[in-house]
Amino acid sequence: xxxxxxxxxxxxxxxxxxxxxxxxxxxxxxxxxxxxxxxxxxxxxxxxxxxxxxxxxxxxxxxxxxxxxxxxxxxxxxxxxxxxxxxxxxxxxxxxxxxxxxxxxxxxxxxxxxxxxxxxxxxxxxxxxxxxxxxxxxxxxxxxxxxxxxxxxxxxxxxxxxxxxxxxxxxxxxxxxxxxxxxxxxxxxxxxxxxxxxxxxxxxxxxxxxxxxxxxxxxxxxxxxxxxxxxxxxxxxxxxxxxxxxxxxxxxxxxxxxxxxxxxxxxxxxxxxxxxxxxxxxxxxxxxxxxxxxxxxxxxxxxxxxxxxxxxxxxxxxxx
Amino acid sequence: xxxxxxxxxxxxxxxxxxxxxxxxxxxxxxxxxxxxxxxxxxxxxxxxxxxxxxxxxxxxxxxxxxxxxxxxxxxxxxxxxxxxxxxxxxxxxxxxxxxxxxxxxxxxxxxxxxxxxxxxxxxxxxxxxxxxxxxxxxxxxxxxxxxxxxxxxxxxxxxxxxxxxxxxxxxxxxxxxxxxxxxxxxxxxxxxxxxxxxxxxxxxxxxxxxxxxxxxxxxxxxxxxxxxxxxxxxxxxxxxxxxxxxxxxxxxxxxxxxxxxxx
Numbered sequence: 051x052x053x054x055x056x057x058x059x060x061x062x063x064x065x066x067x068x069x070x071x072x073x074x075x076x077x078x079x080x081x082x083x084x085x086x087x088x089x090x091x092x093x094x095x096x097x098x099x100x101x102x103x104x105x106x107x108x109x110x111x112x113x114x115x116x117x118x119x120x121x122x123x124x125x126x127x128x129x130x131x132x133x134x135x136x137x138x139x140x141x142x143x144x145x146x147x148x149x150x151x152x153x154x155x156x157x158x159x160x161x162x163x164x165x166x167x168x169x170x171x172x173x174x175x176x177x178x179x180x181x182x183x184x185x186x187x188x189x190x191x192x193x194x195x196x197x198x199x200x201x202x203x204x205x206x207x208x209x210x211x212x213x214x215x216x217x218x219x220x221x222x223x224x225x226x227x228x229x230x231x232x233x234x235x236x237x238x239x240x241x242x243x244x245x246x247x248x249x250x251x252x253x254x255x256x257x258x259x260x261x262x263x264x265x266x267x268x269x270x271x272x273x274x275x276x277x278x279x280x281x282x283x284x285x286x287x288x289x290x291x292x293x294x295x296x297x298x299x300x301x302x303x304x305x306x307x308x309x310x311x312x313x314x315x316x317x318x319x320x321x322x323x324x325x326x327x328x329x330x331x332x333x334x335x336x337x338x339x340x341x342x343x344x345x346x347x348x349x350x351x352x353x354x355x356x357x358x359x360x361x362x363x364x365x366x367x368x369x370x
Numbered sequence: 371x372x373x374x375x376x377x378x379x380x381x382x383x384x385x386x387x388x389x390x391x392x393x394x395x396x397x398x399x400x401x402x403x404x405x406x407x408x409x410x411x412x413x414x415x416x417x418x419x420x421x422x423x424x425x426x427x428x429x430x431x432x433x434x435x436x437x438x439x440x441x442x443x444x445x446x447x448x449x450x451x452x453x454x455x456x457x458x459x460x461x462x463x464x465x466x467x468x469x470x471x472x473x474x475x476x477x478x479x480x481x482x483x484x485x486x487x488x489x490x491x492x493x494x495x496x497x498x499x500x501x502x503x504x505x506x507x508x509x510x511x512x513x514x515x516x517x518x519x520x521x522x523x524x525x526x527x528x529x530x531x532x533x534x535x536x537x538x539x540x541x542x543x544x545x546x547x548x549x550x551x552x553x554x555x556x557x558x559x560x561x562x563x564x565x566x567x568x569x570x571x572x573x574x575x576x577x578x579x580x581x582x583x584x585x586x587x588x589x590x591x592x593x594x595x596x597x598x599x600x601x602x603x604x605x606x607x608x609x610x611x612x613x614x615x616x617x618x619x620x621x622x623x624x625x626x627x628x629x630x631x632x633x
Contacts (some may be wrong), residue, residue, distance in 0.1 A: 310463050
């Protein structure tokens with residue numbers, strides 16, 4: 051796709067995001083939305099949903115290329131689980147901290163980074179072995195993280211446990227402006243890394259050896275991209291908990307429509323992921339209004355079956 | 371005389387306790403097609419990976435154009451050496467044109483902006499392998515033979531003088547195997563600076579098209595030289611454990627028919 055065509059796709063996706071945000075500002079449970087409700091509640095929430103959606107979808111696109119696996123996703127690989135474990139441990143040990151407290155994002159980032167390092171070590175050791183073993187690692191790591199989360203929450207008082215489980219399902223909630231800004235910074239840094247390495251990921255997606263033969267320093271790309279994704283995923287999980295499958299759904303749809311060139315796919319995933327989660331969060335607010343659904347329940351409802359569909363295609367495509 | 375495109379000295383490597391290569395030398399001079407053959411597990415692919423520098427071997431040194439490979443960046447290596455893998459199970463729907471254009475990667479900036487010259491080289495490579503009609507197709511939907519042509523076109527777009535190929539005719543029928551080697555010889559003949567080293571199981575095609583045949587067995591060079599000298603009935607029996615009949619036709623070309631396995 052030429053540079054001009056890429057620009058047109060990105061402009062169209064930006065418009066889609068603008069429409070999604072406008073729609074989310076227009077609907078809600080309040081009968082007469084006042085200026086305070088729209089600007090003080092719905093707008094920050096839409097901004098947060100956009101940031102989290104962009105971070106998760108971009109991370110998904112990056113991890114898929116890096117691991118040469120279209121099924122890779124922050125949630126499936128256990129990186130989100132690592133972040134959640136970090137967050138819960140911070141809550142359990144920190145006492146005074148609560149969801150959205152300043153310590154949680156930092157520790158969630160550390161958890162995401164630790165889970166990424168585990169994957170990194172495996173990916174580096176796997177060589178030409180099938181990448182599906184990484185998905186299994188993610189499943190196992192998720193189960194392991196869940197059990198530690200249960201231990202940690204059992205050590206805290208019951209009132210908190212309910213909040214923790216809501217957080218684990220994944221929901222967009224209001225956060226203080228300082229935290230919102232922090233998430234925005236993490237995401238901007240992560241996206242900068244993603245754009246810098248977008249072309250290299252076209253090569254890494256061909257396999258580590260082919261990328262090496264075409265002049266790519268694969269270990270360097272892997273280090274930077276894992277760090278960038280850990281930053282975005284850690285920030286996303288810290289403020290919104292475990293919202294699954296966004297990183298699977300959005301890049302998949304974009305690849306179907308616009309192809310695999312990461313010079314387009316990476317920025318398109320950022321815009322598309324933002325629009326997707328703004329729409330999903332708006333739906334989560336209104337479908338059972340006045341009760342709110344956690345948006346993570348909605349994304350998993352769509353993402354679970356899609357994952358199985360993709361898995362089936364992968365299994366029929368691969369010879370062994 | 372100019373420096374060899376690729377020169378390897380004393381390459382030795384073991385995976386764990388099992389030695390795979392034991393002191394192998396190989397030299398690829400401009401204008402030559404060197405074929406490396408040998409039984410399964412003889413170390414052919416490991417040697418190829420050592421030559422391209424993706425495998426850091428226990429011992430030995432590789433030079434590219436007279437410069438030690440260990441001192442070159444991956445980008446510098448890719449600017450003088452193209453590697454054509456056997457196949458690629460790449461799962462993403464990159465178009466054929468995008469796949470071939472990746473051959474230009476070693477010459478592009480970090481953001482991958484392609485110049486008009488890059489686009490022209492990509493288009494020429496597509497045309498040379500009759501891929502222009504498939505340019506918009508998604509790579510994973512191609513047949514095995516079409517994929518092989520895409521990978522050759524990518525090396526062509528790279529525009530470097532030294533090529534390494536891993537079993538270029540694996541799974542190809544007689545006709546495609548012949549035209550693949552025909553293409554390689556044509557590419558070689560077009561510029562005296564070019565050279566090709568390849569790994570193959572096809573002794574008949576190697577005998578017909580290679581200038582030099584290196585026969586590996588148990589990680590060592592069992593024989594090297596002109597294919598007609600290397601491929602004797604005794605040597606095939608010793609290296610492959612196969613009784614074979616080796617003849618020449620009226621033009622002195624080698625005729626080889628395997629008769630039975632000896633072990």
